[in-house]
Amino acid sequence: MKQSSEVAVVGGGIIGSAIAYYLAKAGHRVDLFEAGQIGSGSTRAAAGMLGAHSEYKEFGALLYSFARTSQQLYEEAEADIRALTGIDIERRTGGLLQLVFTAEERARLSDICSLEGVTWLDRAAAEKEVPGLTKSLEGAIHIADDVHVTPAIACRGFCSAAKISGARIHAFTRVEGIAKEDGQYRIQTSKGEWQAEYVVIAGGVWSNALLQRIGLGTPMYPVKGECIAVTNTEIPLSCSLFHDQHYIVPRNNDELIIGATKVRGDWSTEPTSGGIHRVMEKARQMLPGIDKMPFLRSWAGLRPQTIDGKPLIGEHPEMKGLFIAAGHQRNGILLAPVTGKMICDLIDGKAVPEVWMEAFRVDRLHTDEEVLM
Ligand SMILES: Cc1cc2nc3c(=O)[nH]c(=O)nc-3n(C[C@H](O)[C@H](O)[C@H](O)COP(=O)(O)OP(=O)(O)OC[C@H]3O[C@@H](n4cnc5c(N)ncnc54)[C@H](O)[C@@H]3O)c2cc1C
Structure with a gap:
């Protein structure tokens, strides 16, 4: 029936x-x-x-307004979900630090700096924000509202x-x-x-x-992304670090999520050693001390790309x-x-x-x- x-x-x-x-x-x-x-x-x-904001260059004005609305809706959804279910979606409010390595890169990202809640930090200020940050920076863009959740x-x-x-x-x-x-x-x-x-x-x-x-x-079509997790008990990190679509994201439980590759058209969900190598290389350029952190696991997922x-x-x-x-x-x-x-x-x-x-x-x-x- x-x-x-x-x-x-x-x-x-x-x-x-x-x-x-x-x-x-x-x-x-x-x-x-x-x-x-x-x-x-x-x-x-x-x-x-x-x-x-960190995706602003890719989004353009139209998708930005859509994304910004969603970011704001998360605030009330978080409170409502907690009230209804007791579940904490781990919305961490430290924001995101977009690293800038050269003057040309800074010029290219200048329109992000004019958005609400976005601040330019020179190298000394960025290092103060995140001890252990790479020394080869021009500076960093701190984006207060680009927070993160545990998906x-x-x-x-x-x-x-x-x-x-x-x-x-x-x-x-x-x-x-x-x-x-x-x-x-x-x-x-x-x-x-x-x-x-x-x-x-x-x-x-x-x-x-x-x-x-x-x-x-x-x-x-799928765009496969490979990630790894390590344990961080050394570097106090409240924000995500982001550069060139690569990132280090702190979780509540001392884990750092390091990602991610972009492999177009690959339907497999097994991470490869080459993929892990590539994300580690990028992570090391942002936070050199990450090399010494204990490895936890690796995984891959398929982004639904139009x-x-x-x-x-x-x-x-x-x-x-x-x-x-x-x-x-x-x-x-x-x-x-x-x-x-x-x-x-x-x-x-x-x-x-x-x-x-x-x-x-x-x-x-x-x-x-x-x-x-
Ligand atoms: C490595 C990586 C990092 C990412 N990082 C971020 C990030 O930091 N921020 C961000 O915003 N996004 C991020 N994304 C993208 C994000 O994960 C996806 O855009 C999002 O999860 C898509 O959600 P979805 O519900 O559409 O798809 P899915 O999570 O794939 O869910 C679709 C579900 O539908 C089910 N399904 C399919 N067909 C059927 C059927 N016929 N019957 C019943 N069930 C069916 C599947 O089993 C699946 O569980 C990342 C993705 C990857 C891979």
Whole structure:
């Protein structure tokens, strides 16, 4: 017998979990289907930086406003998740230190310095902020609002808060097909059939399989990222260190997360010795003492990358009630709250900025090719 839901969310990464959270809080009947464990995809691998400003060069003004909104939403989500579930998503408020090695680099990054909450530090001031920092700096940009969270815990936080607000969470339940029948969606899962009024596909890079079946081609490809963790008991570090897309991020438990490589089109999730070597080399240039810290573990994850670098967020142009929220590439942790809220507002018929609707249109990248590089 078919079971029924109002909104079926496909995927229990940070994006699906945030969507379930905002929908359940708004009073919708939500069922979330996750093929594996909650948060076991790209989310598990992430460093968790909420880098609205440090990604400014890549984002441009439009994505910056979207990212900034999300950064601000994290503040209230953190408090609400804690109140509802007792989970601390480990939002550390030390900000981010973007290292600058040359005068040319400083000139290139000058527009970031004009953003709110951003301060230029000369070399002496940067060294004072982080003892043990490399001596070969021109200076550093301190970004107060580019804080970070622990992604797996944040994902669990959104999911648990959604559950307490009425959502049903179905882990280890794969969605195998979606079809429209008599005005409702029929959802075939590995554990039986469901029907729902609305469906949201939030399956990260694996969304391609479902998108292809609903005529949207395969608009995403994986960008593999490899990371390692070491134990730090020596250097007091409250901020993240960032340079040239590489970073060192401190966790609450004395771990430092060091990342990450970018390997386009690689679907494997095993870290390689070459990848580990490359991230260590970059980390050593930032914080030479990292070499002596005990090694803990390494891992890899797949960033869901779209061809034009922007996520797909919105309703299918022909299949009304079918939404997509995927392709957040290396900023899905940052963009989860604003994505969750945007999907909820769209389902509720509330206003969403027109520029976001247009920029994230889900049919803009239509292609039938298997893997796009
Ligand atoms: C090394 C690395 C570092 C990163 N660092 C950061 C960072 O510092 N800050 C930041 O903002 N972002 C970061 N990211 C990016 C971020 O991890 C991703 O953008 C984000 O996790 C994407 O979330 P998602 O929910 O879309 O995808 P995922 O986390 O991959 O979740 C998708 C889920 O959907 C499930 N699924 C797929 N298909 C189905 C189906 N048919 N049925 C049921 N379930 C299905 C999968 O099992 C998976 O669990 C990083 C990524 C990597 C790899």
